[in-house]
Amino acid sequence: MDKDFVKPTEAQLKARRKRSIALAIALAAFVVIVYIGSLAKLGPSLFDRAM
Amino acid sequence: MALVEQEHMDDTGYRLSEAAPGDFIALLKPRVMSLVVFTAFVGLAMAPGVPNPLLAMISLAAIAVGAGASGALNMWYDADIDAVMGRTAGRPVPAGRVTPGEALSFGLILSVLSVSTLGLMANWTAAALLAFTIFFYAVIYTMWLKRSTPQNIVIGGAAGALPPVVGWAAVTGTVSIEGLVLFLIIFLWTPPHFWALALFKSGDYERAGIPMLPNVAGHAATKTQIFVYALLLAVSGILPAVMGFAGLAYGVVATILGGGFVWYSWQVLRMPESDVSMKPAKTLFGYSLLYLFVLFTALLADRLLAGFGLVS
Incomplete structure (x- = not known):
């Protein structure tokens, strides 16, 4: 099957890079929020459990 | 690098996005969101009891994201009428920077995330109220009332009025x-x-x-x-x-x-x-x-x- 590659323009590449960075920051923030929130919700006893 | 079959390009309308992060932030209606956060904060502060400050902040963030999600769903559905109004023609969807599908997915994902976060970090009464607020704004107001009755913003205003109730419920678990x-x-x-x-x-x-x-x-x-x-x-x-x-x-x-x-x-x-x-x-x-x-x-x-x- 013949395939053609679509070459992104400079503006598209720049926009994609910015979106990737924003998504990475948002996901990292969400992880931190869930981690801190879990600690606040469940308390220090969260770590005091039998393995 | 994207690989696309040339013969399908025009049929599917496939395009490489030039949307910047700012366009997705615009979908959240930041100005409306700031009012929602503020009124929810007042509801939270007025409620009896002292919430954990961290959980209170996370609850407010969840309410803010929930409000933003309903804004994104509104912009997805209303792109046709936004395009003909001077005040709204520059919004990301009618301006063509974000596709309707992207706005819909963005709104739905943020709705689920915000409601679950509020449920897990505060309580499920507040989460249910937030889910109802998003549903009321996106479905009852945007899809139904806005285009069908001059009382649209009277009834639809209930969605904008709920954030302090959600904030209150986040602390007390009740209305x-x-x-x-x-x-x-x-x-x-x-x-x-x-x-x-x-x-x-x-x-x-x-x-x-x-x-x-x-x-x-x-x-x-x-x-x-x-x-x-x-x-x-x-x-x-x-x-x-x-x-x-x-x-x-x-x-x-x-x-x-x-x-x-x-x-x-x-x-x-x-x-x-x-x-x-x-x-x-x-x-x-x-x-x-x-x-x-x-x-x-x-x-x-x-x-x-x-x-x-x-x-x-």
Whole structure:
């Protein structure tokens, strides 16, 4: 099957890079929020459990 | 690098996005979101009990994201009418920077994330209220009422009035009369706020085919209704003091602010039909924003001062 590659323009590449960075920051923030929130919700006893 | 079959490119409308992160932030309607966060914060602060500050902040963030999600769903559905109104034509979807599918996915994902986060970090009563708020704004208001009745923003205003109830529920896990009074204040504030805008933007709404009150019932009837709602709002504004969950100082501030609202609404009522600049309507629109902000700030200050034992 013949395939053609679509070459992104400079503006598209720049926009994609910015979106990737924003998504990475948002996901990292969400992880931190869930981690801190879990600690606040469940308390220090969260770590005091039998393995 | 994307690999696309050339023969399908035109059929599918495939394109490489040039949307910047700012376009997705615009989908969240940041200005509306800031009002939601503020009123939710006041609801949270007014509630009895001292929440964990971290959980309170996370709850507020979840409410903010939930509000943003409903904004994104609104912009997805309303792209056709946004395109023909000057005020909204530059929004990311009608301007072509974000596809409708992207806006829909963004809104749905954020809705699920915000509701689950609030449920897990606060409680499921608050989460259910947030889910109802998103549903009410996106489905009941945007998809149904907005295009079908001039009472659209009266009933739809319930969605914008719920954040303090959600904030209150995030602390207490219940819905109380005090939270409902805060709901009532924003519910009664919404019609005169939007009708003042609709008066001087009636051309925009008419082009878009949205049955706003000035386009359907005429300017005279709209002005009368604005005045009636202003009276009801002024009375509801002092209810927290009358019912005893805010102090006398708040009552004085609320009375002055309510008096101002009635005064500016009276100026709108007296505005002649020939007045094309509609300065009184523009003034009322600006004042209505100030009114809500100062009123809720006064509630917050009253609660803080009471907490320090400085007022009764």
